[in-house]
Amino acid sequence: MTRRKILAICQLGGKFMANSDGSTSYLGGEAHVIEIEHDTTLSDLWSEISDIFNCNTSSYSIKYFLPGNRKTLITISNDKDLKRMVEYSGDADIVTTYVYLLKKTENPTLSPHPNRSVVADSVPTDAITASEATAENLKRQKINSSWESMITGVGQVFDSPRVFREAVHKFAIAKGFMYKFIKSDGPRITVRCTTRECPWRIYASNSNSQELTIKKMNETHACGRESTNRLATQSWIASVIKDKLRETPEYRPSDIAKDLEREYGLRLSYHRAWRGKSIAEKELHGCHEEASNQLPWFREKIMETNPGSFAIFEAMEGSKLGRLFVSFRASLYGFEHGCRPLLFLDDLSLKAVKQWKLLTATAVDGENEDFPVAFAVVEVETDENWRWFIGQLRSALPMSRTLTFVSKRQNRLEQVVTELFEECHYGYCIDSLVEEFKAELEDAWTEELKEEAEKDAAVEDFTSAVYACKVDEFNACIEEFKSESEDVAEWVLASKPECWSNAFFKGVRYGRYSSKASETFNAWISTRYEPSVVQAVDMIRCKMMEMIYSRRENSSKWMEPLTPPMTRKVQEETIRARALEVIRSKGSVYVVRDDDQLIHVVDSGRRDCSCCRWQVTGLPCMHAIAVVESIGGTLTDFCSEYFQSKSYRAAYSTSIKPIADTVNTTQVTYPVRARRGPGRPRLKPAEPLLQSKRAVRCSKCRENGHYKRTCKKSISDVSPL
Known part of the structure; x- marks a missing residue:
């Protein structure tokens, strides 16, 4: 057979x-x-x-x-x-x-078949247990299946490095292997299996945004499944149980261990589950608990250690957090004496802290880097909170210059800013405006602009309209829009070009059109755990203190009168200016002719050029440089003072003073970031044990306090028993 x-x-x-x-x-x-x-x-x-x-x-x-x-x-x-x-x-x-x-x-x-009718008395107890185990096994398989799809392969995009690490963590638990990071420096992350012979490896990196993309991946595993209990770290346990702990505060560590074993196949000790619950409780409740008693104390410490600073705390009815406004004296002094009169207003949802918002006002220094001037902690972003923040900013800032404010169109801050700062100028953040323009391209104009190349060309034309320094340059961009789509041109004209195009904008942005405050503050606040309000604000203070010190030290080595980035820009324009012809007209007015026989009029006295780029950027254009070199002038004298090294050093000349860990009048201790020792900490200090020592007695003389070996009495002095 x-x-x-x-x-x-x-x-x-x-x-x-x-x-x-x-x-x-x-x-x-x-x-x-x-x-x-x-x-x-x-x-x-x-x-x-x-x-x-x-x-x-x-x-x-x-x-x-x-x-x-x-x-x-x-x-x-x-x-x-x-x-x-x-x-x-x-x-x-x-x-x-x-x-x-x-x-x-x-x-x-053998468990009863779910589609068969079985008499209850005839079904043994272990059969019912097996049926329940089967359901739990199916549930576990479903979870593992979803986690196995966390990593799909090359081209997969993640919102941030943190999201990528969480996905790799769950993927490793589902697949049953241990991994380690070979490189993890933010924009580039490399992960491989801990087994040396296993070829499994992932390389991910980002380009310009916060998004992380898998560029290379070897999906082959040469190792077998193994226990992944070591991957169940305390912070991971906290992230898994946080939502359930919020709904069920009496969630016990023993139940946590059972649920993690049933749902994820992880066998954890009671102590590890307890520590995970402790971290989750701190992340859930530490923010509001500390806000009620430590924010006022922290505000007092800022004013005490940094006199001249502006710190305001307001308790609000119906709010556990209240709101805190902080502007250090070093920031106010540096903004007034070394930064351009330009402020970006941003609202931030910090990735490490999801229970509150951060409202910020940041300036720009001579190297085009962000310079934090003020920030506020609020529970939600509302018009009322924005008005309060800008009002406090108005009280803190010295009004010796006409300021230019820039924010997102969605914030609706134009009316509030112009009311509280009457002589200021208001503009739109270009990055958010371009994203809004792209969204309109996808939603409203897909029929007219079907090809991706056409959409990319429309975005380039819009960007050219932003940087157009003259009205005729802007109108040329609008004509390009009209040739592609009338709707696109109408949207551009209706979006208030006077708030974003160089051709119409009345304020001075000195070549800076967007803020990087979100990247800066998110990089400053640790994402290893969810900090409390006071901890997060103190992290910002410490990072600002380090930033001021490091930039002051770096600038002390500069030998050029302009900051390094501005020196490079002027040198590039100087090379281009050598091919220009300069003709003196009258007084400080000159005529400059280029290779295309185009004529530009330069007024060196008024620092004005007909191309308008000198006025917009604060740095002399190539036409102005040609004039300055023809008259033997010094280029530094024709650059904006905000790009000079002395102004940069003035911006960072004042330091932020540290705040020592102390105890305030209400006996609330400031949270010290110290490493916890191993083991479960005691909830209450143990009472000291009274230990009694047994008295030492000499066997020779029968007296207390010494041994026979150290006894000094002779045998004749010892009385018989």
Whole structure:
């Protein structure tokens, strides 16, 4: 009865269910098809099973049912058993049979089939337990399946490095392997399996945005599944149970350990589950608890250690947090004496702290880097909170210059800013405006601009309209829009170009059109855990203190009168200016002719050029440089003072003083960032134990306080017993 081959459907991970007629059914698990020929050996079969299921075959046994018998499982223990299965499977050349992989320690208990009616008294208790275990196993498989899809391959995009690390963590738990980071410096992350021979590896990096993209990935695993309990760190446990702990505050560590084992297959100790719950509780409740008693104290410490600063705390009815405004004296002095009169207003949702918002006002220094002037902590971003923040900013800032404010169009701050700062100018953040323009391209103009190249050209034309310094240059961009789409041109004209185009904007932005405050503050605040309000504000203070010190030290080495970036820009324009022809007209007015015979009028006295780029950027254009060099002038004298090294040093000349960890009048201690020792900390300090020492007695003289060896009495002095 020799047959050529059979198709064995090999199944692993499911459960046997009892039918009402005494037969059994197998539900759940994972199934693969394996070809078994008459001359296939048992070792060959085990080798193929090991490759397919990636399991340790020494822990399993192979079982099958004879044709027509669904009640008795037959074990395959040697080559003869395997040949019998092939011979007994049927008379056709190719037949199908079912093979089951069961753990050697597993005694399959038959559970009632879910589609059969079974009398309750006839169902044993262990059968009901097996049915529940099957449901939990299916739930675990569902979770692992979703986690296995966390990493899909090359080209997958993640919002941030933190999101990427979380995805790799869950992916490793689902796949059952340990990993480690070879490189993790922010924009570039490389991950590989901890097994040295395993080729599994991922390389991800970003370009200009915060998004992280998988560039290379080797999906092959040469290692078997192993325990991933070490991946269940305290912070990971906290992130998993945080939502449930918010709904169920009495969630016990023992229940946490059971749930993690049931849902994720992780066996954790009670102490690890307790520490994870402790971290989750601090992240959930520490923010509001500290806000009620430590923010006023922190505000007092700022004013005490940094006199001249502006710090205001207001408790609000119905709010546990209140709101805090901070502007250090070093920031106010540096903005007034070294930064251009330009402020960017931003609202930030910090990735490390999701329970409150940060309102910021940042300036720009001589190197085009952000210079934080003021910030406020509020629970939600509302018009009322914005008005309060700008009002406090108005009180803190010295009004010796006409300021220019820039913010997103969505913030609706134009009216508030112009009311509180009557002589100021207001403009739009260009980055957010370009993103809004792209969204309009996708939503409203897809019929007219179907090709991606057309959309990219429209974005380039819009950017050119932003940087256009003259009205005729702006109008040329509008004509380009009209040739592509009338709707696009109408949207551009309706978006108030006087608030964003250089051709119409009345304020002075000195070539800076957008803020990087979100990147700056998110990089400053640690994402290893969710800090409280006071901790987060103190992180900002510490980072500002370090920033001022490091930039002051770096600038002390500069030898050029202009900052390094501005020196490079002037040098580039100087090279281009050598090909220009300069003709003196009258007084300080000159005529400059380029290679295309285009004529530009330069007034060196008024620092004005007909190309308008000198007025917009604050640096002399190539036409102005040609004039300055023709008259033997010094270029530094014709650059804005905000780009000079002395102004940069003035911006960072005043330091932020540290705040020592102390105890305030209400006996609330400031949170010290110290490393916790191992083990579970005691909730209450233990009372000292009174230990009594046994008195020392000499066996020679029978007196207390010394031993026989140190006894100084002679034998004659010792009285007999």
